[in-house]
Amino acid sequence: MPSPMFLVGSAMVAVIGIAAYLPVIRTKTLLEGAEVVPNFGMEKCQRIAVPSYCDDVRIQRNLNIGFLACDPSFPYRNYAASVFDESKIKEDGALWVYDLNKRGSAPEKLTIKGFKGPFHPSGLTFAPTSDDGTPARVVVLVVNHVPLETPRVEVLYYYPARKSLVYKKTISSESFHAANKIGASGKVTHLNDDTPSFFVTNDHGYNLTNWKREYEEKYNLPASSVVYYHPRADRAQEVGWRFQMPGAIVPADAPDSYWLALGKGATLERYHSHMVSAEHQEQRIRAVDTHEGITVAWPGMMLEETIHTKKVNIGMDYDAATKAFYTVSHPKWNNYLQHAKERLDDATPTGKVGFVISKGISYTVRMGEVRPKPLKDVEFDEDEFPRRFKKKLFLEDVVSNDGSEFGAPSAIAATGDRVLVSSHYDQHFLDCDLS
Numbered sequence: 001m002p003s004p005m006f007l008v009g010s011a012m013v014a015v016i017g018i019a020a021y022l023p024v025i026r027t028k029t030l031l032e033g034a035e036v037v038p039n040f041g042m043e044k045c046q047r048i049a050v051p052s053y054c055d056d057v058r059i060q061r062n063l064n065i066g067f068l069a070c071d072p073s074f075p076y077r078n079y080a081a082s083v084f085d086e087s088k089i090k091e092d093g094a095l096w097v098y099d100l101n102k103r104g105s106a107p108e109k110l111t112i113k114g115f116k117g118p119f120h121p122s123g124l125t126f127a128p129t130s131d132d133g134t135p136a137r138v139v140v141l142v143v144n145h146v147p148l149e150t151p152r153v154e155v156l157y158y159y160p161a162r163k164s165l166v167y168k169k170t171i172s173s174e175s176f177h178a179a180n181k182i183g184a185s186g187k188v189t190h191l192n193d194d195t196p197s198f199f200v201t202n203d204h205g206y207n208l209t210n211w212k213r214e215y216e217e218k219y220n221l222p223a224s225s226v227v228y229y230h231p232r233a234d235r236a237q238e239v240g241w242r243f244q245m246p247g248a249i250v251p252a253d254a255p256d257s258y259w260l261a262l263g264k265g266a267t268l269e270r271y272h273s274h275m276v277s278a279e280h281q282e283q284r285i286r287a288v289d290t291h292e293g294i295t296v297a298w299p300g301m302m303l304e305e306t307i308h309t310k311k312v313n314i315g316m317d318y319d320a321a322t323k324a325f326y327t328v329s330h331p332k333w334n335n336y337l338q339h340a341k342e343r344l345d346d347a348t349p350t351g352k353v354g355f356v357i358s359k360g361i362s363y364t365v366r367m368g369e370v371r372p373k374p375l376k377d378v379e380f381d382e383d384e385f386p387r388r389f390k391k392k393l394f395l396e397d398v399v400s401n402d403g404s405e406f407g408a409p410s411a412i413a414a415t416g417d418r419v420l421v422s423s424h425y426d427q428h429f430l431d432c433d434l435s
């Protein structure tokens with residue numbers, strides 16, 4: 001007869017075993033993807049050639065122009081897929097501008113005046129503008145990830161009238177150890193050069209040459225972080241931890257708030273900054289712009305909303321003016337990974353890698369339900385039922401392709417229902433009208 005202690009011990013081992021096993025299986029199913037990837041919605045999209053591969057696309061909505069961060073060397077430096085061979089990287093990347101006012105026009109490559117040194121762009125973002133009309137100058141921030149170096153952020157000025165891009169300065173920090181995407185949504189700016197505060201995601205917790213990276217990949221560990229940069233302190237520090245492969249960070253509805261798309265986490269998460277503890281968040285510093293003593297506040301990012309997508313979300317965008325909400329995801333992450341490895345070896349790809357665009361649609365739900373269902377027919381009357389119903393975002397797939405026409409998405413940008421999607425392995429991007 002086994003002792004009661006032994007029985008309790010065995011039961012505990014079994015419970016812990018199952019608790020560890022289920023998330024592993026869930027992640028495995030997510031990364032494997034659906035058996036068949038359906039094809040629909042491509043007629044709403046146009047393929048636009050860009051003679052490069054792009055890691056990010058963003059839209060400057062005042063000017064109605066798209067910016068793409070592209071690099072012909074991308075097949076040899078896909079950090080998000082943990083694939084790289086620095087010996088094959090010969091050419092520099094560049095930023096490209098695409099005029100949304102002229103549908104189907106060719107994107108134009110921009111040279112950066114005054115910039116020297118290698119340029120391998122990943123994420124990019126624009127400083128928020130106070131101009132309602134067309135700003136004469138836009139501050140552009142771009143993550144420059146040179147192989148075997150810590151990524152840094154280049155501050156550039158774009159003058160739309162002349163289509164000219166000018167180098168301003170470089171921001172370096174140890175905290176940018178695996179920086180990929182970037183989002184500027186704050187209120188603080190450097191008083192002399194207009195550098196805004198910004199958030200940067202690290203796609204992994206460890207860099208490519210760190211031995212821990214292998215384990216992070218193998219066990220899909222949530223080790224990534226979000227970093228905040230304060231332009232007047234000229235200092236960056238981590239403000240978010242334990243993320244599972246973030247692929248996009250975009251401004252949400254309020255300053256110092258953002259949406260984060262988590263690839264292997266299969267969620268979209270909205271964070272907002274709160275002053276939780278002035279003692280811990282406020283700091284006296286000497287401002288780098290005015291050289292005066294000032295008090296700066298570090299964001300206290302708190303999770304406000306989570307959407308479970310059951311998808312490997314690689315990109316998302318949110319247009320606060322129109323409330324347009326779009327994501328792009330990998331239908332089969334493991335196929336994409338296989339493709340990345342084949343492209344690194346210059347081998348002929350064995351399979352196709354597709355993409356899915358999903359649209360966030362707001363439906364009424366009943367309050368208090370653990371997994372509220374969309375009540376598509378319920379008319380939401382705020383006066384009559386102020387507490388029984390609320391609005392909640394649900395994602396619906398609007399374009400899906402198995403890779404025969406487009407695939408390997410890297411980012412999505414939206415202005416209203418006009419949507420651009422960039423690709424890591426296709427020398428085209430998509431321009432879609434999804435209204």
Ligand SMILES: *[C@@H]1O[C@H](CO)[C@@H](O)[C@H](O)[C@H]1NC(C)=O
Pocket residue numbers: 148149150177207208209210
């Ligand atoms: C990568 O991480 C290792 C270990 O922390 C460190 O020694 C190395 O300098 C880092 N490399 C880069 C390019 O940051």
